[in-house]
Amino acid sequence: MKKNEADKNNKQILSKQERAFIEQMRKNSYVLSAMVKKNFRSQYRNSILGVLWTVLNPLLNMIVLSIVFSNMFNGDGSLGNYPVYLLCGNLIFNIFRQITTQSLDCLVSNSDLIKKVKISYSIFPVSNMFTALVNFSASMVAMIIVMLIVGQQFYWTILLTITIIPAVLLFSLGVGYILSSLYVFFRDIKHIYEVGITLIMYMTPIFYAKDSLGSEFITNVIGLNPLTVFVTAFRDVIQWGVVPSGMDYLICYAWAIGMLVLGLLIFKLNRRKYILYI
Amino acid sequence: MEKITKTIKKENIIEIDNVSLKYNKPTEKIGTLKEFFVRLVKGKLRYNTFWVLNDISVEVKRGESLGLIGINGCGKTTLLKTIAGILEPTKGSVRIAGSIAPLINLGAGFDFEATAKENIFLNGAILGYSKKQMQEKYDSIVEFSELKDFMNTPIKNFSSGMLTRLGFSIAVDVQPDILLVDEVLSVGDYNFRQKCQKKIEEMLAKGTTLVYVSHNMDEVVRLCKHALWLKDNHMHMYGRSEDVVKKYLDFCNH
Numbered sequence: 021m022k023k024n025e026a027d028k029n030n031k032q033i034l035s036k037q038e039r040a041f042i043e044q045m046r047k048n049s050y051v052l053s054a055m056v057k058k059n060f061r062s063q064y065r066n067s068i069l070g071v072l073w074t075v076l077n078p079l080l081n082m083i084v085l086s087i088v089f090s091n092m093f094n095g096d097g098s099l100g101n102y103p104v105y106l107l108c109g110n111l112i113f114n115i116f117r118q119i120t121t122q123s124l125d126c127l128v129s130n131s132d133l134i135k136k137v138k139i140s141y142s143i144f145p146v147s148n149m150f151t152a153l154v155n156f157s158a159s160m161v162a163m164i165i166v167m168l169i170v171g172q173q174f175y176w177t178i179l180l181t182i183t184i185i186p187a188v189l190l191f192s193l194g195v196g197y198i199l200s201s202l203y204v205f206f207r208d209i210k211h212i213y214e215v216g217i218t219l220i221m222y223m224t225p226i227f228y229a230k231d232s233l234g235s236e237f238i239t240n241v242i243g244l245n246p247l248t249v250f251v252t253a254f255r256d257v258i259q260w261g262v263v264p265s266g267m268d269y270l271i272c273y274a275w276a277i278g279m280l281v282l283g284l285l286i287f288k289l290n291r292r293k294y295i296l297y298i
Numbered sequence: 299m300e301k302i303t304k305t306i307k308k309e310n311i312i313e314i315d316n317v318s319l320k321y322n323k324p325t326e327k328i329g330t331l332k333e334f335f336v337r338l339v340k341g342k343l344r345y346n347t348f349w350v351l352n353d354i355s356v357e358v359k360r361g362e363s364l365g366l367i368g369i370n371g372c373g374k375t376t377l378l379k380t381i382a383g384i385l386e387p388t389k390g391s392v393r394i395a396g397s398i399a400p401l402i403n404l405g406a407g408f409d410f411e412a413t414a415k416e417n418i419f420l421n422g423a424i425l426g427y428s429k430k431q432m433q434e435k436y437d438s439i440v441e442f443s444e445l446k447d448f449m450n451t452p453i454k455n456f457s458s459g460m461l462t463r464l465g466f467s468i469a470v471d472v473q474p475d476i477l478l479v480d481e482v483l484s485v486g487d488y489n490f491r492q493k494c495q496k497k498i499e500e501m502l503a504k505g506t507t508l509v510y511v512s513h514n515m516d517e518v519v520r521l522c523k524h525a526l527w528l529k530d531n532h533m534h535m536y537g538r539s540e541d542v543v544k545k546y547l548d549f550c551n552h
Contacts, residue, residue, distance in 0.1 A: 046428065047426050047427075047428060050423045050427075050428055050429050051423045051424060051426075053423075054419060054420045054423035054424070055423075057416075057420075058409050058412070058420060061409065061411065061412055061416075062409070062411065065411055130407075132406060132407060133406050133407045133424065135384070135403075136384065136402065136403035136406035136407075137384065137400070137403070137406045137407070137424055137425065138382060138383040138384050138400075138426075139424060292386050295384075295385060296321060296322045297322065
């Protein structure tokens with residue numbers, strides 16, 4: 021009885037708009053899960069190993085890179101366990117790459133839906149974000165396997181991963197919003213971004229140390245790259261057992277929220293035009 | 299954010315108020331770099347705009363039905379999409395009081411590699427139903443579609459008639475306040491068409507309002523109380539469906 025009363029009160033407190041918003045969110049979450057499922061279906065369609073590839077892919081990648089770069093960048097062992105160092109960088113960068121490249125053409129590739137049904141457009145990049153999150157979780161299995169094999173010490177701080185990943189996700193989502201919006205009007209963005217993502221990869225210390233490139237200017241540029249901040253924090257908790265400082269968190273989430281707000285702003289600003297151009 | 303300047307009148311279920319809609323008409327493809335710069339300077343890079351709907355105003359009372367007629371390209375489907383909320387009017391406003399079931403484009407977002415069953419849930423999600431609702435509806439959807447034996451088949455193997463059946467069955471398994479129909483019924487075999495028509499008439503009998511785009515004038519007169527004739531993207535005539543259809547047929551046979 022008391023619960024009912026509380027519910028009633030709740031309902032009165034919530035305005036009509038708020039209730040509509042909650043209802044909308046509930047519906048959206050179902051569409052979202054259906055879309056993430058669809059993404060996975062198409063990702064591993066007709067492959068024999070199927071979903072196992074989410075674990076194998078980062079593993080094999082890491083092996084290739086560590087064979088190539090191990091001696092070049094980690095001759096003195098200052099990067100710790102090189103395979104782990106590499107994998108940390110790769111996992112974070114992959115989140116960013118997946119979300120941004122998939123979001124780039126999401127409005128155009130979903131033109132069928134946008135033209136035919138009433139649907140909230142902002143849901144498409146979000147579904148890519150959740151797909152990337154699932155992929156990342158599978159990759160963490162690969163990470164733990166590697167850590168066991170190479171004898172990396174486990175720290176409790178590994179649990180802090182869940183405080184860092186949201187920042188990476190939201191930041192990438194923000195970039196994804198901007199790219200998907202621009203792509204509707206300038207299709208050349210796709211080709212520019214292909215080069216861009218390579219540049220961003222080399223500007224992120226994935227397989228080298230932040231300050232190993234020999235030029236102070238380049239070190240500073242790399243330091244300004246938000247992905248560097250994310251990668252460094254992730255390595256802190258996985259590799260070194262260090263709790264990132266409050267300042268680190270502040271910078272991480274300032275980038276994440278700043279980029280998300282900017283992305284949403286640009287995305288919403290053009291909202292009414294998309295349907296006319298796709 | 300939509301500005302709500304007026305509230306809907308009690309007896310009305312749809313109010314379309316001075317709605318105009320600007321659309322982009324793609325110009326021919328740009329072939330060369332030189333052409334690109336020429337157009338850039340002229341400011342005519344990719345699209346010319348034109349008004350696909352001009353100052354349309356119409357009200358539909360609860361339980362009454364509206365037929366939209368006119369030649370191809372006059373804006374009928376665009377108006378229907380505007381009512382459905384897929385397109386937003388550039389000027390003016392559309393006010394709706396009730397739930398809408400759009401039978402405009404069936405099977406939007408179908409994943410052709412996935413099975414029919416998976417697609418029922420995917421399409422249902424896209425149409426705005428919750429998981430629970432879909433689980434409840436699933437059996438009746440399957441039954442209506444008469445595709446029970448094909449539920450675990452990827453729909454890339456379906457014929458176009460089967461796809462339409464599936465799409466229609468998902469879309470129509472509701473009791474909406476407003477039903478938007480865009481000539482989707484002209485596909486499928488004879489039996490299924492009869493079945494669809496029966497289903498729609500059942501809904502109408504229960505008080506659903508119909509907005510109907512069709513070139514079948516007998517149907518329009520039979521199903522709709524009022525009709526709106528769109529000509530050259532403007533409202534040309536509005537009134538009792540018999541009168542409008544008569545004038546329209548006179549115009550066509552002229």
